[in-house]
Amino acid sequence: MNILKLFPAYHYTTLRCPRKIAIHETPSFIYLEQPSTTRINMAAAQHENHDRPVRPRSYQVRRYMDGFLGNIGDLQKADVLQDVILQVEGRQFPCHRLxxxxxxxxFRAMFTSSMAECRQKTVVLQGLDAAAFEKILKFIYSGTLHMSLDKVQPLYQAADLLQLDYVRNACSSYMAMNVERSNCLDMYKFADVFSIDAVLKQCLPCIYKYFAKVASTEEFYGLSVNQLTEIISHDELDVREETTVWEAVVRWVQHSREDRLHHLPSILPHIRFNLLTSDDTAAILEHPLVMNISGGPELKDMILRLRTSSVKKRIGMDAEEMVLLFRSKEDDLDTRAMLCVNPRSGEYMKYTEVASVLHTVLAATVTSDNDVYMLVEESDDRLSLLQFNQQAKHVWKEKLSLHRSHPERRFGSPVERLFEVDGHLYYLAVQPTSGMVPRHKMTRPSVVLKKYQWLTDQWKDCSNPRHDELYITKAASCGGKIFLFSNTEMHRYDPRQDRWNRGTPPKSIPWPGTAVAMGTEIFCADATLSNMAVYDVEADSWRELPGWADPDRNPNLLGTFFALEGQLHVLADFNALEDDDDDDFDDLDHNDKDSNQRIYVYDRLTGTWKDSQVTLPHGPWNMGGSGLPVARIHTCLPRHDSNRWDDLRMCGYSSNVRHGFVARKPKE
Structure with missing residues (x-):
């Protein structure tokens, strides 16, 4: 019988392999071909039609393997042929020894050796969580493994005990992918006990970044002394002052003073006393923990010696509030660049590798945890959400893609924004549905609001406002709500209720051009900055403000607001530079020349705009009218890649003149 006829529905391939076993895989099965010797029948060899030599083949059918595992699972569900009962935390699980x-x-060692369990009908397993063991059994019988953050640690422990490497590795990967501020300390302690390097590598940077916040949690107080010193000794601790580290140590010791006070002498060398003021040092020397510990005089001498050390600053101590600027593909320049500017000091940093797949920057936002997110356009119907990591070698990390609604109905670019409200990201899009047609034929724009769900890594649709306006252009988030408005309509979205309500629109501004939130207020202005108003979100009322008052120098393009260090700023574009024949231009490349964009600061007491005397380099930078994001940027980072960003430099200043000039590179 020809063995191939046994499998008429399968497709196969052949391959001669005289020296080794060959494995061939097809969608239906795998077969193995082995070398063989062939006995030749001499009489048959003389026959006119010579028969081909017969070669043995072995077939491994995928459907059979899948069906076999499924049949085993069916036997388990039906409680058939079970020959042992495993008992975990009082629960019994009938199983098959084989x-x-x-x-x-x-289990192989348990059931194939001379252990007592080999002969017992019921075997009690110690040190396992019953719910986790139930998941383990489901995986053994079905190959399916379900995980959740609240169950992954006992699942890892069970897999570690039962020597299930696949489950253990899957748990490690799952934990590493889901490290965040709320669980970084708990996962760190767990990973430290089990020496899970992949999880530790994700937890420690997260702890460093959010140290000021996580240092007041119960998980922090549960750290061992070795874990505590490992964390506070690191350079990348994101703290503005060293007193934050000392105060965290004090809280840790006082949480269990009798058991931990004797550890203080071994902890203090990890505090950088050379970064403290003399007043702060004196306060520490007079602290009850230092005064009451045995060996107090020696401890004080050690602190004074540590003040003379030259330990460098922590990474967070060199962080500055900076406005983030991007380019779009319409600028016909390097769209991968991001410029971070401090208008007060004139310093800037230019990141030259924002993202390898970056096309057009649509929106960006900075969360309360100083996480920077950017929305970029992959295609007409696909968007991508990127997260900025200042401490990582690969600066931008892609989170997920987002489908753009109704791309086929577009008449121009949609107004798209990113907001953070109560720790959640929101995507807002106002899509025009009419082109250049008479007003009476126009239709209302389509409004889309989506909420990013961290646990599922998906976007969830939110409710949409019922609006009448044909032009809705401006949006801002303030006071835990999202505001969408024109000069005739105002809509407020409450995330807790997933509901929109009406508010008071800025009627004094015919065409709102830019808006930004600061505190409990929203500042808004038209394209020329001549009409300005401020909205009180609590009182639902607008109040007019003095606008741009220099008739000889008006912005020729849409200005863009941003709030930095409690003051309102605007990025404005003016006419071309008046000193194009400046000799300094000859010494620099085209991309090193200053743009004609300037930053102004609003003096609310006098109602006037004041020139910050900062001219942006490498311009122009895309503005778009939405509020520009502001973040704390680390100005002294370890250099992973010499092409990743430029050194910290100074923006151009103009002294007693009304035009900008070239920002000179620092000397090598």
């Missing part, structure tokens, strides 16, 4: 032994080296 299946358990095939899946786990732990």
């Amino acid at each position: 299946v358990l032994s095939a899946a786990s080296p732990y």
